Amino acid sequence: MSKAPSGNGHHDHDHGHEIDGGLAHDIPLFARRRMIRLLAGASMVPLVAACTSDESGSTSDSASSGSSSSGSASSGSSGSDCEVIPSETAGPYPGDGSNGPNVLKESGVVRRDITRSFGSASGVAEGVPLTVTLTVVDQSAGCDTPKEGAAVYVWHCDREGRYSLYSDGATEENYLRGVQETDEKGQVTFTSIFPACYPGRWPHIHFEVYGSLDDATAARSIVATSQLAFPKDVCDTVYATDGYSQSVTTLGQLSLETDGVFSDGHEQQLADMEGSVEKGYTATLTVPV
Template sequence: MKRRTLLGLFLLPLARAQCPLTPALTEGPYFLRDVPRRQDLREGLPGIPLRLALAVQDHTCRPLEGARVDLWHTDALGRYSGVNAPGVFCRGWQPTDGRGRVEFLTLFPGWYPSRTPHLHLRVEVGGRSFATQLFFPEEVQRQVYAQPPYAERGMPRIGNRQDGIFRADLLLSLRPEGEGYRADFALTLPF
């Protein structure tokens, strides 16, 4: 009887794997739709380079091809382009490739008084949208904000744990790359 039960387990249809969903966070007030489609968001601004590689997938871990991924954040001085500074720096979008991947080259963001440093992401696919934010380890923040042009403003006034939106599961794992950093992150959407 026990042998039959084990054999029955092997005959059951395999269910699709379930990937942990990325937490949705507020899009924030500074999203702008009319920004350039581009990989490099730096526009010659000073700051420490940051390469962000994203894998966009659905809840069954299937890569999502052709999704529009928008990335935006402040410059090194804590300003949002198109809001409190002219231009479209540190903003752009790209479509995901056949493996659900997209990569941006940008700058480590500055900070502003009410928030810990963060990146905004918005993904559109199949008429639906998803927004979240990504955060930085404080030990990396200390290294970055000790260098120019960040050093003139010093460390952020709000740490990760004091930020009302911060989530530890949205903390980037950064590794050195050239003169800056690289981060890889999987975005698992609920649809």
């Protein structure tokens, strides 16, 4: 299907069924992030050389890999290790008015359960149950201070790889999109389904952080735009179930290291996962802004 040009120019685009020119626009962003990491690493050399303290605690990430959950231990980073969540493309299907439809100004978009369409639409997204909890924290305070009263807008594709409002067969739907205000812990929780893996992209969820619920529902003043990635072992398990067969082949052609968005580093964006196909999964991620 054809794509409308971006309305305000603040989003780059990844195409739902191929890697198009949108990812080329992200290359400068990737390069800047790599340069920042290189410079940061160089600045730490004198400190490392001067340090004589015990480094036994530095293996905590590898030790944690034996736990029952999957994901990134760095999602709970704080203090000097705290970094702002990487800025990523919103893709061609944001639904925030920057590229066509604007679901954020519609009554009913503020909700926890995003599996169903709202308003005049009635579709339901089927799939393995997924609960997503994002914790928004203040990076300038070392990631120890939750951002109460912020807002988060999330959206992702359905089990067939379609985006509501845009994709053929789902243009009249608005499921798998929703907004919530962060609580005193800086958290928002959405009830959803596990998304498909479509050609050219690793399985992911898009999200935008706003300073307030008023800003979110007015589609103004985005604080951060990023994406959540899923661990491969969980994807393999989910995609072995009914309804996800097309994702098996697609996932086999991709990796986090070759994905056009996550290839330059995904440590802060890889969700911690728990659960099962039968009981559903939970995905958690800390989002420093």
